[in-house]
Amino acid sequence: MPKVSDLFFKTAIVWLILGIGAGLQMAISGDHSAFPAHAHINLLGWVTSAIFGGYYALNPTKAARKIAMVHYGLYTIGLVVMLPALYLMLAGNTALEPIVAGGSLIVAAAVLVFAFVVFSTGTVRTVSDLSPATR
Structure with a gap:
């Protein structure tokens, strides 16, 4: 499995555990005011990260490109900033709204990077691919 796929899958599991924890906390406390964050943790963290991992596993040529790791890093940083x-x-600290917005913009940029990966040809050129005249 490509490294970027493995990283996305492992990160997805961490988000799943955090999402389950947030759901349990809401259920135990009876306070469901954080349900939008719970949904974002599960959908953007768990589900979308797993989908990205699956895409790269099915497209190892694209997974081998440096931009795939840029995508992983940017997306993960965006989630780590935005979701907490x-x-x-939502628990009442409204001063964090600009941080949420900043994290959201990072996530959006990462999704655009993924769109580029999906729509690009995915060709990886190595030194052995070059003719002797171009080396």
């Missing part, structure tokens, strides 16, 4: 801030913002 969203959870805390």
Whole structure:
């Protein structure tokens, strides 16, 4: 399995555990005010990360490109910034709204990077691919 796929799958499992934890916390406390954060943790963290991992596993040529790791890093940073801030913002800390917005913009940029990966040819050129005249 390509490294980027493995990373996306492992990260997805971490988000799943956090999403389940957030759901349990809401159920135990009876306070469901953070349900939008719970939904974002599960959908953007767990589901979307797993889908990205699956896509790269099915497209190893594209997974081998440096931009795939850029996509992983950017998306993960965006989620790490956005999701905890969203959870805390919904708990009453409205001062975190700019942090949520910033994280959301990073996630959006990562999705655009993924769109580029999907729509690009995915050709990886190595030194052995070059003719002797172009080396």
